[in-house]
Amino acid sequence: MKAIEEVKFLEEALEELSLAQIEAARYREALEMARASALLGGIITGKNAEEREAMARTSLTDEYSNLRLAEERLIRARAQAEIARARLEVAKLLKEEA
Numbered sequence: 001m002k003a004i005e006e007v008k009f010l011e012e013a014l015e016e017l018s019l020a021q022i023e024a025a026r027y028r029e030a031l032e033m034a035r036a037s038a039l040l041g042g043i044i045t046g047k048n049a050e051e052r053e054a055m056a057r058t059s060l061t062d063e064y065s066n067l068r069l070a071e072e073r074l075i076r077a078r079a080q081a082e083i084a085r086a087r088l089e090v091a092k093l094l095k096e097e098a
Helices: 004-038 049-061 061-097
Strands: none
Touching: 004 049, 004 061, 049 061
């Protein structure tokens, strides 16, 4: 395990993490915009927050699904970045012992 290879692995993981963060933020914003439009358009109605949330989830299934998938990608990207950091630390320690 060479440190230079682990640095490259970490760089790739951090790049993926940043892209996943951007994607999740964009889908979150798209969902907020869709909810606002649906509220103003009378698509989302209800007597209380729970009813309005249920109506939003049934009316905006694509937006909620896109956000869920983006958040799952973000979780995986965070895990990969942590794995990459750990691999780099191990590589450094092995180099010091050699």
